Amino acid sequence: MAMIYCRDCGAKHSDRAKACPKCGRSVVNTGRSMVVYVLLAFFLGLWGAHKFYAGRNGEGIAMLLMGTVGWALIIPGIIVAFWALIDLIIGIVNINNPEKIFK
Numbered sequence: 001m002a003m004i005y006c007r008d009c010g011a012k013h014s015d016r017a018k019a020c021p022k023c024g025r026s027v028v029n030t031g032r033s034m035v036v037y038v039l040l041a042f043f044l045g046l047w048g049a050h051k052f053y054a055g056r057n058g059e060g061i062a063m064l065l066m067g068t069v070g071w072a073l074i075i076p077g078i079i080v081a082f083w084a085l086i087d088l089i090i091g092i093v094n095i096n097n098p099e100k101i102f103k
């Protein structure tokens, strides 16, 4: 067990706490990195790699299908391209808020 500092209020608390005891900010301590998430969204976003990394396997499978066989129908491929771009932007905006991204 380690002590960490809350990013919102600065209170020191256990890294096993689900939320900061002082301000209630939820703590996600998965060992996953938002930088990795953003890089996956950028390079492999069309195939949903960042979704699998975030633990959102259902969305990942949907993106994988749309990003592969979906291109045969063109429209799903275009949709998944925008989807990946939006995920990339959301990832960058929330780079310090992993609890909004990771399940």
Ligand SMILES: [Zn+2]
Residues within 6 Å of the ligand: 006, 007, 008, 009, 010, 011, 020, 021, 022, 023, 024, 025
């Ligand atoms: Zn706090």
